[in-house]
Amino acid sequence: xxxxxWGVAHIRHQISHDHMEIHMRxxxxxxxxxxKREGFTLIELLVVISIIATLVALITPxxxxxxxxxxxxxxxxxxxxxxxxxxxxxxxxxxxxxxxxDQYSNGNGTRVQNFGWPVRLLPLLDNAxxxxxxxxxxxxxxxxxxxxxxxxxxxxxxxxxxxxxxxKDGIGGGLSYVGNLGYVSSAIxxxxxxxxxSAGVDITTDAHNIQNAIDWDGDGTFEGSERxxxxxxxxxxxxxxxxxxxxxxxxxxxxxxxSRADGLGNTLMLAENLxxxxxxxxxxxxxxxxxxxxTSSGAPTRTNGPGxxxxxxxxxxxxxxxxxxxDPSASNPDNRMNTxxxxxxxxxxxxxxxxxxxxxxxxxxGRAKSxxxxxxxxxxxxxxxxxxxxxxxxxxxxxxxx
Numbered sequence: 001x002x003x004x005x006w007g008v009a010h011i012r013h014q015i016s017h018d019h020m021e022i023h024m025r026x027x028x029x030x031x032x033x034x035x036k037r038e039g040f041t042l043i044e045l046l047v048v049i050s051i052i053a054t055l056v057a058l059i060t061p062x063x064x065x066x067x068x069x070x071x072x073x074x075x076x077x078x079x080x081x082x083x084x085x086x087x088x089x090x091x092x093x094x095x096x097x098x099x100x101x102d103q104y105s106n107g108n109g110t111r112v113q114n115f116g117w118p119v120r121l122l123p124l125l126d127n128a129x130x131x132x133x134x135x136x137x138x139x140x141x142x143x144x145x146x147x148x149x150x151x152x153x154x155x156x157x158x159x160x161x162x163x164x165x166x167x168k169d170g171i172g173g174g175l176s177y178v179g180n181l182g183y184v185s186s187a188i189x190x191x192x193x194x195x196x197x198s199a200g201v202d203i204t205t206d207a208h209n210i211q212n213a214i215d216w217d218g219d220g221t222f223e224g225s226e227r228x229x230x231x232x233x234x235x236x237x238x239x240x241x242x243x244x245x246x247x248x249x250x251x252x253x254x255x256x257x258x259s260r261a262d263g264l265g266n267t268l269m270l271a272e273n274l275x276x277x278x279x280x281x282x283x284x285x286x287x288x289x290x291x292x293x294x295t296s297s298g299a300p301t302r303t304n305g306p307g308x309x310x311x312x313x314x315x316x317x318x319x320x321x322x323x324x325x326x327d328p329s330a331s332n333p334d335n336r337m338n339t340x341x342x343x344x345x346x347x348x349x350x351x352x353x354x355x356x357x358x359x360x361x362x363x364x365x366g367r368a369k370s371x372x373x374x375x376x377x378x379x380x381x382x383x384x385x386x387x388x389x390x391x392x393x394x395x396x397x398x399x400x401x402x
Contacts, residue, residue, distance in 0.1 A: 068164075068355070068356070071162075071163040071355075072355055072370070074163045075163060075164065075272070075353075075355070075360045076360055076368045076369070076370075077368075078158075078161075078176075079177060079270055079272075079360055079361070079368040080368045081125070082121065082125075082160075082177060082362065083269055083270060083363070083364075083366045083367075083368060085121040085124035086098065086121065086269065086270075087255075087366055088124050090254070095254045095255045096253070097235055097236065097237075097255070098117040098120045098121070098179075098236065098252070099117065099236065099252055100117055100179060100195075100236040100237060100238045100284065100287065100288055101116045101117065101287070102114065102117075102120065104119075104134060104138040105138050106136065106137050106138045112138060113138045113139075113282075114195065114282035115140075115280045115282055116279060116280055116282055116287035117236055118160060118280070119279070119280055122134070125157070127157070130155065133147055134147075140152070140154075140155075140173075140280050141153050141155040142154040142172075143155075143172055151278075151280075151281065152277075152281070153173040154173065155172060156170060156171065157174075157279065160174060160175045160176065160177060161174045161175070161176050162176035162177070162272055162354075162360070164353060165272075165353070167274070172278075173279055173280060173281075174278065175276045175277060175279040175281075175287065176272055176273070176274070176276055176353075177270050177271070177272060177273070177276065178270065178271060178272075178276050178288050178349075179235060179236035179287060179288045179289070180234055180236060180270070180288070180289065180290070181236055181238070181288040181289060181290040181349070182230060182231070182232075182233035182234020182235070182290055182291070183233040183234070183290060183291050183292075183293050183384070183385065184214070184230075184291065184292050184293065184349065185214045185293070186292040189292030189349050190285065190292065190333050190347055190348055190349055191285075194284045195238075195282045214226060214229070214293065231251070231253075232385070232386070233384065233386075234290065235253050235258070235267065235386055236288055237253055238284065253386065255364070258364050258386040261386055262382070262385065262386055263365075264364040264365035265363055265364070266363070266382070266383065267363060267364045267383065267384075268361055268384055269361075269363055269364045270361065270362040271289055271351035271359060271360075271361040271362075272351055272355075272359050272360050272361070273289055273348070273350065273351055273353075274352045275343055275344070275345050275347055275348045276345070276346075277345045277346055284346075284349070285345075285346025285348075285349050286345070289350055291335050291380075291381060291384050292333040292335055292349070324377055325381075334350075335380075336350065336373070336377075337359050337371065337375065337380070338351075338352050338357075338359060341354075351371070355370070358370040358371060358372055358373060359373060364386065
Protein backbone atom coordinates (compact mmCIF):
# COMPACT_ATOMS: atom_id res chain seq x y z
CA UNK A 1 0.00 0.00 0.00
CA UNK A 2 1.41 3.29 -1.06
CA UNK A 3 1.14 6.58 0.75
CA UNK A 4 -0.80 9.25 -0.98
CA UNK A 5 0.75 12.69 -1.58
CA TRP A 6 -1.56 14.07 1.02
CA GLY A 7 -0.39 11.53 3.61
CA VAL A 8 3.26 12.25 2.92
CA ALA A 9 2.72 15.94 3.35
CA HIS A 10 0.87 15.34 6.58
CA ILE A 11 3.73 13.26 8.00
CA ARG A 12 6.28 15.88 6.99
CA HIS A 13 4.25 18.55 8.70
CA GLN A 14 3.95 16.50 11.87
CA ILE A 15 7.72 15.91 12.01
CA SER A 16 8.43 19.59 11.51
CA HIS A 17 5.98 20.46 14.27
CA ASP A 18 7.60 17.99 16.64
CA HIS A 19 11.07 19.43 15.92
CA MET A 20 9.82 22.93 16.56
CA GLU A 21 8.24 21.89 19.85
CA ILE A 22 11.45 20.23 21.05
CA HIS A 23 13.46 23.29 20.07
CA MET A 24 11.12 25.61 21.99
CA ARG A 25 11.27 23.42 25.06
CA UNK A 26 15.09 23.51 24.90
CA UNK A 27 15.03 27.29 24.66
CA UNK A 28 12.61 27.53 27.59
CA UNK A 29 14.71 25.24 29.86
CA UNK A 30 18.10 26.83 29.04
CA UNK A 31 19.54 28.75 32.08
CA UNK A 32 20.18 32.42 31.53
CA UNK A 33 23.84 33.36 31.26
CA UNK A 34 25.23 34.98 34.46
CA UNK A 35 25.91 38.65 34.44
CA LYS A 36 29.51 39.70 34.31
CA ARG A 37 30.70 40.53 37.91
CA GLU A 38 32.14 44.00 38.26
CA GLY A 39 34.22 43.34 41.57
CA PHE A 40 33.82 44.59 45.16
CA THR A 41 32.08 47.81 45.83
CA LEU A 42 33.80 50.34 48.05
CA ILE A 43 31.51 49.53 50.95
CA GLU A 44 32.19 45.80 50.62
CA LEU A 45 35.94 46.44 50.55
CA LEU A 46 35.76 48.61 53.68
CA VAL A 47 33.75 45.96 55.48
CA VAL A 48 36.30 43.26 54.65
CA ILE A 49 39.20 45.46 55.78
CA SER A 50 37.48 46.27 59.05
CA ILE A 51 36.81 42.59 59.71
CA ILE A 52 40.46 41.69 59.06
CA ALA A 53 41.65 44.51 61.32
CA THR A 54 39.35 43.34 64.10
CA LEU A 55 40.62 39.77 63.82
CA VAL A 56 44.25 40.94 63.93
CA ALA A 57 43.52 43.07 67.00
CA LEU A 58 41.95 40.07 68.71
CA ILE A 59 44.64 37.56 67.75
CA THR A 60 47.81 39.64 68.29
CA PRO A 61 47.58 39.85 72.11
CA UNK A 62 46.97 36.12 72.28
CA UNK A 63 50.01 35.45 70.10
CA UNK A 64 52.15 37.80 72.18
CA UNK A 65 50.88 36.23 75.37
CA UNK A 66 51.70 32.77 74.06
CA UNK A 67 55.21 33.86 73.12
CA UNK A 68 55.78 35.45 76.55
CA UNK A 69 54.51 32.27 78.22
CA UNK A 70 56.95 30.23 76.12
CA UNK A 71 59.86 32.50 77.08
CA UNK A 72 58.85 32.34 80.72
CA UNK A 73 58.70 28.55 80.55
CA UNK A 74 62.17 28.44 78.99
CA UNK A 75 63.49 30.72 81.73
CA UNK A 76 62.02 28.44 84.40
CA UNK A 77 63.59 25.42 82.70
CA UNK A 78 66.97 27.17 82.63
CA UNK A 79 66.80 27.87 86.35
CA UNK A 80 65.68 24.31 87.07
CA UNK A 81 68.68 23.00 85.13
CA UNK A 82 71.05 25.30 87.02
CA UNK A 83 69.51 24.39 90.38
CA UNK A 84 69.79 20.69 89.51
CA UNK A 85 73.43 21.17 88.51
CA UNK A 86 74.14 22.86 91.86
CA UNK A 87 72.45 20.06 93.77
CA UNK A 88 74.48 17.52 91.78
CA UNK A 89 77.62 19.51 92.59
CA UNK A 90 76.68 19.41 96.28
CA UNK A 91 76.07 15.66 96.17
CA UNK A 92 79.61 15.22 94.80
CA UNK A 93 81.13 17.66 97.32
CA UNK A 94 79.92 16.40 100.71
CA UNK A 95 76.80 18.56 100.48
CA UNK A 96 78.68 21.82 99.90
CA UNK A 97 77.32 24.51 97.60
CA UNK A 98 79.77 26.21 95.20
CA UNK A 99 81.61 29.29 96.40
CA UNK A 100 80.65 32.61 94.86
CA UNK A 101 83.96 32.54 93.02
CA ASP A 102 87.01 30.32 93.13
CA GLN A 103 90.64 30.27 92.00
CA TYR A 104 92.03 28.62 88.87
CA SER A 105 95.67 28.08 87.93
CA ASN A 106 97.54 26.94 84.83
CA GLY A 107 99.24 24.25 86.92
CA ASN A 108 102.60 25.88 87.55
CA GLY A 109 101.34 28.86 89.52
CA THR A 110 102.38 31.47 86.98
CA ARG A 111 98.78 32.44 86.28
CA VAL A 112 95.99 32.50 88.85
CA GLN A 113 92.51 33.84 88.14
CA ASN A 114 89.24 33.98 90.03
CA PHE A 115 86.13 32.87 88.12
CA GLY A 116 82.49 32.91 89.22
CA TRP A 117 80.34 30.03 90.45
CA PRO A 118 78.88 29.18 86.98
CA VAL A 119 82.29 27.89 85.87
CA ARG A 120 82.13 25.15 88.51
CA LEU A 121 78.86 23.95 87.01
CA LEU A 122 80.13 23.50 83.45
CA PRO A 123 80.91 19.76 83.86
CA LEU A 124 77.34 19.26 85.07
CA LEU A 125 75.90 21.22 82.13
CA ASP A 126 77.40 19.05 79.37
CA ASN A 127 80.47 21.29 79.05
CA ALA A 128 83.12 19.22 80.80
CA UNK A 129 85.65 19.81 78.01
CA UNK A 130 85.35 23.57 78.37
CA UNK A 131 85.76 23.31 82.13
CA UNK A 132 88.88 21.16 81.76
CA UNK A 133 90.46 23.76 79.50
CA UNK A 134 89.58 26.61 81.89
CA UNK A 135 90.81 24.77 84.97
CA UNK A 136 94.09 23.76 83.33
CA UNK A 137 94.94 27.13 81.74
CA UNK A 138 93.16 29.70 83.96
CA UNK A 139 91.98 31.23 80.68
CA UNK A 140 88.55 31.59 79.09
CA UNK A 141 87.24 30.43 75.70
CA UNK A 142 87.15 33.19 73.11
CA UNK A 143 84.78 33.62 70.17
CA UNK A 144 87.21 31.85 67.84
CA UNK A 145 87.10 28.66 69.87
CA UNK A 146 90.51 29.11 71.49
CA UNK A 147 91.53 30.13 75.01
CA UNK A 148 92.63 33.64 75.93
CA UNK A 149 93.60 35.75 78.92
CA UNK A 150 90.36 37.68 79.07
CA UNK A 151 87.79 38.68 81.66
CA UNK A 152 84.81 37.75 79.48
CA UNK A 153 84.36 34.41 77.69
CA UNK A 154 83.35 34.47 74.04
CA UNK A 155 81.28 31.32 74.43
CA UNK A 156 77.47 31.66 74.44
CA UNK A 157 75.73 29.20 76.78
CA UNK A 158 71.96 29.56 76.50
CA UNK A 159 71.33 27.82 79.82
CA UNK A 160 72.71 30.97 81.47
CA UNK A 161 70.53 33.38 79.47
CA UNK A 162 66.84 34.19 79.91
CA UNK A 163 65.03 34.46 76.53
CA UNK A 164 63.54 37.77 77.71
CA UNK A 165 66.95 39.23 78.55
CA UNK A 166 67.49 40.81 75.14
CA UNK A 167 70.75 42.49 76.14
CA LYS A 168 72.38 39.06 76.61
CA ASP A 169 70.91 37.34 73.54
CA GLY A 170 73.77 35.87 71.53
CA ILE A 171 76.38 37.68 73.63
CA GLY A 172 79.50 35.75 74.59
CA GLY A 173 79.52 35.01 78.30
CA GLY A 174 75.97 36.32 78.70
CA LEU A 175 74.49 35.71 82.17
CA SER A 176 70.95 36.38 83.38
CA TYR A 177 71.00 34.39 86.63
CA VAL A 178 72.73 35.26 89.90
CA GLY A 179 73.37 33.47 93.19
CA ASN A 180 72.13 34.38 96.66
CA LEU A 181 74.97 36.17 98.51
CA GLY A 182 72.86 36.91 101.59
CA TYR A 183 72.88 40.15 103.56
CA VAL A 184 75.36 42.74 102.34
CA SER A 185 76.63 45.96 103.86
CA SER A 186 74.77 48.87 102.29
CA ALA A 187 78.16 50.57 101.91
CA ILE A 188 79.12 47.86 99.42
CA UNK A 189 75.76 46.88 97.89
CA UNK A 190 75.69 48.00 94.26
CA UNK A 191 79.32 49.15 94.20
CA UNK A 192 81.06 47.88 91.06
CA UNK A 193 84.12 45.64 90.93
CA UNK A 194 83.64 44.11 94.37
CA UNK A 195 85.73 40.96 94.09
CA UNK A 196 88.92 40.27 92.21
CA UNK A 197 90.27 38.83 88.99
CA SER A 198 93.64 37.93 90.50
CA ALA A 199 94.34 36.27 93.82
CA GLY A 200 95.10 38.46 96.79
CA VAL A 201 93.67 41.65 95.34
CA ASP A 202 90.58 43.37 96.76
CA ILE A 203 89.27 40.31 98.58
CA THR A 204 91.79 40.20 101.43
CA THR A 205 90.34 43.07 103.44
CA ASP A 206 87.06 43.55 105.26
CA ALA A 207 86.22 46.58 103.14
CA HIS A 208 86.15 44.51 99.98
CA ASN A 209 84.51 41.35 101.21
CA ILE A 210 80.75 41.51 101.29
CA GLN A 211 80.39 38.79 103.93
CA ASN A 212 82.84 40.41 106.32
CA ALA A 213 81.78 44.03 106.25
CA ILE A 214 78.55 44.44 108.20
CA ASP A 215 79.05 46.15 111.54
CA TRP A 216 75.97 44.61 113.11
CA ASP A 217 76.43 46.18 116.54
CA GLY A 218 77.60 49.54 115.18
CA ASP A 219 80.81 49.70 117.21
CA GLY A 220 83.00 50.45 114.19
CA THR A 221 84.74 47.06 114.05
CA PHE A 222 84.03 43.73 112.37
CA GLU A 223 84.12 40.97 114.96
CA GLY A 224 84.30 37.32 114.03
CA SER A 225 80.75 36.82 115.25
CA GLU A 226 79.53 39.52 112.89
CA ARG A 227 81.26 37.84 110.00
CA UNK A 228 79.71 34.51 110.90
CA UNK A 229 76.32 36.16 111.26
CA UNK A 230 76.50 37.49 107.72
CA UNK A 231 77.75 34.18 106.33
CA UNK A 232 74.67 32.51 107.75
CA UNK A 233 72.44 34.78 105.69
CA UNK A 234 73.60 33.62 102.25
CA UNK A 235 74.03 30.52 100.09
CA UNK A 236 77.04 31.37 97.89
CA UNK A 237 79.90 32.10 100.28
CA UNK A 238 82.72 34.48 99.35
CA UNK A 239 86.39 33.64 99.79
CA UNK A 240 88.76 35.84 101.74
CA UNK A 241 92.53 35.79 101.19
CA UNK A 242 94.75 33.25 99.46
CA UNK A 243 95.00 29.49 100.01
CA UNK A 244 97.62 28.65 102.59
CA UNK A 245 97.48 32.04 104.31
CA UNK A 246 96.17 32.75 107.78
CA UNK A 247 93.37 34.89 106.44
CA UNK A 248 92.11 32.38 103.89
CA UNK A 249 88.49 31.43 104.34
CA UNK A 250 86.57 29.22 101.96
CA UNK A 251 83.90 27.58 104.09
CA UNK A 252 80.89 26.91 101.82
CA UNK A 253 77.28 26.75 102.88
CA UNK A 254 75.95 23.19 102.92
CA UNK A 255 72.62 21.59 102.13
CA UNK A 256 72.46 20.17 105.64
CA UNK A 257 72.94 23.61 107.20
CA UNK A 258 70.10 25.05 105.13
CA SER A 259 67.90 22.02 105.71
CA ARG A 260 68.35 22.17 109.50
CA ALA A 261 67.58 25.90 109.56
CA ASP A 262 64.85 27.48 107.41
CA GLY A 263 64.69 24.54 105.01
CA LEU A 264 65.72 24.05 101.40
CA GLY A 265 62.24 24.96 100.15
CA ASN A 266 62.23 28.28 102.03
CA THR A 267 65.61 29.60 100.89
CA LEU A 268 66.39 31.33 97.62
CA MET A 269 69.31 29.91 95.64
CA LEU A 270 69.17 31.74 92.30
CA ALA A 271 67.28 34.63 90.75
CA GLU A 272 67.20 36.61 87.53
CA ASN A 273 69.02 39.92 87.34
CA LEU A 274 69.19 42.07 84.23
CA UNK A 275 72.28 43.75 85.69
CA UNK A 276 74.27 40.52 85.75
CA UNK A 277 77.29 40.44 83.47
CA UNK A 278 79.07 37.25 82.41
CA UNK A 279 79.22 33.68 83.70
CA UNK A 280 82.95 33.73 84.44
CA UNK A 281 83.16 37.05 86.26
CA UNK A 282 84.37 36.98 89.88
CA UNK A 283 82.73 40.31 90.73
CA UNK A 284 79.85 39.94 93.15
CA UNK A 285 77.49 42.27 91.32
CA UNK A 286 78.00 40.29 88.11
CA UNK A 287 77.13 36.90 89.55
CA UNK A 288 75.18 37.48 92.76
CA UNK A 289 72.40 39.33 94.53
CA UNK A 290 72.01 40.32 98.15
CA UNK A 291 70.04 42.35 100.62
CA UNK A 292 71.79 45.62 101.39
CA UNK A 293 71.47 46.38 105.10
CA UNK A 294 72.69 48.82 107.72
CA THR A 295 72.39 48.92 111.49
CA SER A 296 70.27 52.05 111.34
CA SER A 297 66.56 52.16 112.07
CA GLY A 298 64.54 49.98 109.76
CA ALA A 299 67.35 47.49 109.07
CA PRO A 300 68.31 44.16 110.65
CA THR A 301 70.23 44.43 113.89
CA ARG A 302 72.23 41.96 115.98
CA THR A 303 71.50 41.77 119.71
CA ASN A 304 72.48 39.57 122.62
CA GLY A 305 70.25 36.57 123.14
CA PRO A 306 70.05 32.79 123.18
CA GLY A 307 70.40 32.18 119.44
CA UNK A 308 73.70 30.42 118.71
CA UNK A 309 74.78 31.16 115.14
CA UNK A 310 77.64 28.68 115.05
CA UNK A 311 80.49 30.73 116.56
CA UNK A 312 79.76 30.18 120.23
CA UNK A 313 78.51 33.75 120.55
CA UNK A 314 74.97 34.11 121.81
CA UNK A 315 73.41 36.52 119.30
CA UNK A 316 70.08 37.11 117.71
CA UNK A 317 69.34 38.82 114.43
CA UNK A 318 66.11 40.74 114.16
CA UNK A 319 64.32 42.83 111.59
CA UNK A 320 62.93 46.00 113.11
CA UNK A 321 59.19 46.43 112.94
CA UNK A 322 59.62 49.29 110.48
CA UNK A 323 61.97 47.30 108.25
CA UNK A 324 61.72 48.25 104.59
CA UNK A 325 63.66 47.36 101.47
CA UNK A 326 63.50 51.06 100.66
CA ASP A 327 64.77 53.06 103.63
CA PRO A 328 63.05 56.49 103.65
CA SER A 329 66.31 58.00 104.92
CA ALA A 330 68.07 56.74 101.77
CA SER A 331 70.82 55.26 103.96
CA ASN A 332 69.77 51.84 102.72
CA PRO A 333 69.82 50.92 99.00
CA ASP A 334 66.56 50.17 97.22
CA ASN A 335 66.54 46.37 97.30
CA ARG A 336 63.09 45.90 95.82
CA MET A 337 62.77 43.57 92.86
CA ASN A 338 62.55 45.09 89.38
CA THR A 339 63.62 48.57 90.52
CA UNK A 340 65.75 50.78 88.27
CA UNK A 341 65.84 48.35 85.35
CA UNK A 342 67.97 50.71 83.26
CA UNK A 343 70.88 50.70 85.72
CA UNK A 344 74.30 49.64 84.48
CA UNK A 345 75.65 46.14 84.83
CA UNK A 346 76.48 45.00 88.39
CA UNK A 347 75.07 48.26 89.77
CA UNK A 348 71.92 46.73 91.29
CA UNK A 349 72.39 43.57 93.34
CA UNK A 350 68.71 42.59 93.42
CA UNK A 351 66.46 40.29 91.34
CA UNK A 352 65.12 41.84 88.14
CA UNK A 353 63.69 40.59 84.86
CA UNK A 354 61.77 41.61 81.76
CA UNK A 355 58.90 39.27 82.61
CA UNK A 356 55.93 41.56 83.33
CA UNK A 357 55.50 42.00 87.08
CA UNK A 358 57.48 38.95 88.17
CA UNK A 359 60.98 37.52 88.61
CA UNK A 360 61.82 33.84 88.13
CA UNK A 361 63.78 32.33 91.03
CA UNK A 362 65.05 28.92 92.11
CA UNK A 363 65.02 27.57 95.65
CA UNK A 364 67.61 25.36 97.34
CA UNK A 365 65.35 22.33 96.94
CA GLY A 366 65.57 22.69 93.14
CA ARG A 367 62.16 24.27 92.52
CA ALA A 368 61.88 27.15 90.09
CA LYS A 369 58.92 29.53 90.17
CA SER A 370 57.94 33.16 89.77
CA UNK A 371 57.85 35.74 92.55
CA UNK A 372 55.61 38.78 92.32
CA UNK A 373 57.62 41.99 92.31
CA UNK A 374 55.30 43.33 95.00
CA UNK A 375 56.29 40.63 97.49
CA UNK A 376 56.19 41.70 101.12
CA UNK A 377 59.54 43.05 102.34
CA UNK A 378 59.62 40.76 105.38
CA UNK A 379 58.84 37.69 103.30
CA UNK A 380 61.56 38.52 100.79
CA UNK A 381 64.10 39.08 103.58
CA UNK A 382 63.18 35.71 105.07
CA UNK A 383 63.59 33.95 101.74
CA UNK A 384 67.12 35.29 101.28
CA UNK A 385 68.57 33.98 104.53
CA UNK A 386 68.97 30.19 104.87
CA UNK A 387 69.38 30.48 108.63
CA UNK A 388 66.44 32.47 109.80
CA UNK A 389 63.90 31.64 112.47
CA UNK A 390 65.56 28.46 113.73
CA UNK A 391 69.31 29.07 113.67
CA UNK A 392 69.13 32.75 114.64
CA UNK A 393 66.26 32.16 117.01
CA UNK A 394 64.55 35.54 116.65
CA UNK A 395 65.81 36.36 113.16
CA UNK A 396 63.32 38.09 110.89
CA UNK A 397 60.35 38.04 113.24
CA UNK A 398 59.51 41.69 112.60
CA UNK A 399 59.41 42.52 116.29
CA UNK A 400 61.14 45.70 117.47
CA UNK A 401 61.00 44.74 121.13
CA UNK A 402 63.90 42.90 122.75
